[in-house]
Amino acid sequence: MGWESLLTAGIEPLNTGASKQSDMGMELERECPNCGETGFWRTASMMIHIGEKVKWSCNECGYGFVTIDETVDTATA
Numbered sequence: 001m002g003w004e005s006l007l008t009a010g011i012e013p014l015n016t017g018a019s020k021q022s023d024m025g026m027e028l029e030r031e032c033p034n035c036g037e038t039g040f041w042r043t044a045s046m047m048i049h050i051g052e053k054v055k056w057s058c059n060e061c062g063y064g065f066v067t068i069d070e071t072v073d074t075a076t077a
């Protein structure tokens with residue numbers, strides 16, 4: 001599928017958080033503010049003191065954003 005190449009730009013490889021994947025899944029239905037398509041892939045995750053930080057990437061254009069414990073951190077939005 002090619003999405004594995006996105007890991008190189010991620011925070012951390014997914015294999016460090018493999019046991020957490022069932023919580024949120026690998027895909028997020030959310031409208032992309034850049035291209036308007038719906039659907040993001042989880043590209044990286046890491047545990048921090050306030051929760052799980054997850055990096056998502058748009059399936060269509062590659063636009064990325066970060067959530068912390070399922071709260072969207074949109075400092076640039």
Ligand SMILES: [Zn+2]
Nearest residue numbers: 032035058061
């Ligand atoms: Zn997009």
